[in-house]
Amino acid sequence: MTAPTPEALSAVTARDGLEKLVRARYRNGALPAALQGNETLALLAAHRSVRAYKPDPLPEGTLETLVLAAQSAATSSNLQTWSVVAVADPARKAVLAEVAGGQKHILQAPLMLVWLADLSRLKSVATARGQSAEGLDYLEMATVAIVDAALAAQNAVIAAESLGLGTVYIGAMRNDPARVAATLNLPSMAFAVFGLCVGYPVEEVVTGVKPRLAPSVVLHRETYGQSAEPADIARYDEAMQDFQGEQGMRRQPWSDQAVARVADGKALSGRDVLMQALNERGFRLR
């Protein structure tokens, strides 16, 4: 068997089976043959973010299905400290796209889900009984709510992909939490952790399976041991440049991009004031 060409690598889908997907993800490596035939694993492994959407509307019941999947995820102590705002109105999506620095896919996708870390519900339940909810004022509860929102959203992503839809997370909702809150009429103690575009991918735009760091870099056994070896990072820099070449993107080593992205507060696209923005949204973060 000849090795797949790089082009074939980035274009693999769940139907190509796990072996090829593993090769695309790691540019290397293999998994036990016993896993072939597991549709859910193949779906997970075939994930890519989609940034080109058809205008086609979503079938009736899609939103409810995504929310069912989201609510089926674990939630810390069953507190359910997340909510989601489903935005389909073009004018409202346009405001969110502007917050996100003009990301066109927010305008294209028929649905933008904005996932909230939402402590307002517990606050209102406590207030209705005349009870204190001072525990909500700690960093711990903001962490719980952020994790809850992320677990819920990821289940919605998997559900969407199982329905043939594509998605992309929009972290840039954090560029301007106050404007997002005003646009979505959010109560105090709720903030938009990220958005998620949902829609049918434009077939002509082939988005590849993006390589990741070697599993040995992120997986530690028993104890952490040492951080990434320079050789691992160098190999990944090469793999990412191969991928960028396949995708017609500018080639740049991952480590160059990553280090630039965290060089200083100014590199954070306005998110260097997130602490203050959350304080203003009612999160004390003690």
Place this chain on the structure above:
Amino acid sequence: MTAPTPEALSAVTARDGLEKLVRARYRNGALPAALQGNETLALLAAHRSVRAYKPDPLPEGTLETLVLAAQSAATSSNLQTWSVVAVADPARKAVLAEVAGGQKHILQAPLMLVWLADLSRLKSVATARGQSAEGLDYLEMATVAIVDAALAAQNAVIAAESLGLGTVYIGAMRNDPARVAATLNLPSMAFAVFGLCVGYPVEEVVTGVKPRLAPSVVLHRETYGQSAEPADIARYDEAMQDFQGEQGMRRQPWSDQAVARVADGKALSGRDVLMQALNERGFRLR
């Protein structure tokens, strides 16, 4: 068709199909028939946390499969700011169980995955080049890392369930971040967001599909509008007590439990000092 008894409700599995799963999750409601036959959706909807494990070891390659699934999740700007420590050593699991207030399932499960928000890798890549990574000192980058870890972990959960395994998240790793860090030899700028037990469920222990708040409570359309109606909360309090009865647990309204859980800093199981603990782990959280 007669309505399923409450017992049948909580014991539904992915094989029972989505209609029954929706009923178990919401005690109410229906989804389009078109979704029947989607194995991935049924798997998502059938999720329950498992707290009783058989000692059976995991098949060869399981850990690698879970990590592949985790690495296939989206990660903010491809920064991959998470890592995972796989703990199988009984003595080490015993320490983690102690941190978690003696949760026995940590001892039972053959594998405990500890998911890290990990900014140490980017720090070391920058340092190796003599470059600054001051952007890591902001709340924004800690948020990115927490979200990255959660998305990765949730993919691992879905992968595990697709392999017939059960899981339960262990938020109590945050009870004592310093002790967890010492036990796992974590570098500065890495902290354990949560653990995840992985293993084969004890079949005799039937864990039910836990009801959640009505979808109308967590899903908002276009704008947030108002918070939960007292009637919605009252209905959910009833549903949870029905579930507790089916599971042989003490009946207590959800709203009573939830409000008690966030009453004040003391209710947070030691996590009221999370801000200080993260500062000590090298997260400045500006």
